[in-house]
Amino acid sequence: xxxxxxxxxxxxxxxxxxxxxxxxxxxxxxxxxxxxxxxxxxxxxxxxxxxxxxxxxxxxxxxxxxxxxxxxxxxxxxxxxxxxxxxxxxxxxxxxxxxxxxxxxxxxxxxxxxxxxxxxxxxxxxxxxxxxxxxxxxxxxxxxxxxxxxxxxxxxxxxxxxxxxxxxxxxxxxxxxxxxxxxxxxxxxxxxxxxxxxxxxxxxxxx
Amino acid sequence: xxxxxxxxxxxxxxxxxxxxxxxxxxxxxxxxxxxxxxxxxxxxxxxxxxxxxxxxxxxxxxxxxx
Numbered sequence: 001x002x003x004x005x006x007x008x009x010x011x012x013x014x015x016x017x018x019x020x021x022x023x024x025x026x027x028x029x030x031x032x033x034x035x036x037x038x039x040x041x042x043x044x045x046x047x048x049x050x051x052x053x054x055x056x057x058x059x060x061x062x063x064x065x066x067x068x069x070x071x072x073x074x075x076x077x078x079x080x081x082x083x084x085x086x087x088x089x090x091x092x093x094x095x096x097x098x099x100x101x102x103x104x105x106x107x108x109x110x111x112x113x114x115x116x117x118x119x120x121x122x123x124x125x126x127x128x129x130x131x132x133x134x135x136x137x138x139x140x141x142x143x144x145x146x147x148x149x150x151x152x153x154x155x156x157x158x159x160x161x162x163x164x165x166x167x168x169x170x171x172x173x174x175x176x177x178x179x180x181x182x183x184x185x186x187x188x189x190x191x192x193x194x195x196x197x198x199x200x201x202x203x204x205x206x207x
Numbered sequence: 208x209x210x211x212x213x214x215x216x217x218x219x220x221x222x223x224x225x226x227x228x229x230x231x232x233x234x235x236x237x238x239x240x241x242x243x244x245x246x247x248x249x250x251x252x253x254x255x256x257x258x259x260x261x262x263x264x265x266x267x268x269x270x271x272x273x
Contacts, residue, residue, distance in 0.1 A: 017218060020221070021221070023232035023235075026232070043235045047231045047232075047235055049231075050224075052224050058225055061224050062224075156217075205217075207217035
């Protein structure tokens with residue numbers, strides 16, 4: 001296999017590490033959009049371990065992944081529905097917002113949501129009509145990353161532009177909010193994995 | 208060459224943190240992709256806790272008419 005393959009080649013098979021990133025984003029999108037059902041929980045619980053060399057960001061990722069697997073094995077789908085509703089929907093104001101707009105400073109001109117929409121439009125993407133969530137939902141942003149990596153085969157620079165603006169500054173406060181929420185249980189593990197993954201992404205973009 | 212070495216160190220880094228997780232997450236995503244994106248969107252839909260038109264509400268409106 002040629003080491004020269006770049007994401008821009010139209011016939012590129014993604015290098016395995018880039019495919020892995022896309023898959024993790026896809027999984028995070030799924031978990032943040034809605035509580036996982038029994039099938040997804042079983043798949044998570046039975047997943048293989050991430051094997052990391054003893055490197056600090058990598059070890060954190062492997063540990064967070066194992067924690068998520070264990071949490072999935074212990075989770076009850078109905079309880080998860082309630083946990084998700086309690087944390088992210090609530091009555092009135094949700095204890096934890098899943099919207100990037102809640103964590104990003106508004107500029108004088110555009111709200112973060114408007115920025116995301118504009119960015120999507122530039123890339124000829126749009127929210128599916130059947131989807132009710134606004135585009136700055138964290139799950140939607142993860143799905144956007146997945147799409148950029150695996151389907152649009154965007155350059156690393158393009159991916160990083162989206163990552164730095166919408167994922168990196170949002171993931172930590174969002175995941176901290178979940179971690180400190182009293183009713184969080186399974187989603188605590190989801191959040192810590194999301195955080196560890198975003199840290200790895202951040203480091204990788206800088207190489 | 209400066210093009211190549213960032214890419215290479217990025218690659219090595221990602222592989223070292225366990226992008227062998229590719230098989231793992233891929234399997235999971237594949238298993239759940241029988242849920243089409245539309246289905247994911249549907250599960251994203253949640254019951255409205257807000258305003259709903261009911262007879263109770265309509266009765267109230269009737270009482271507000273002068």
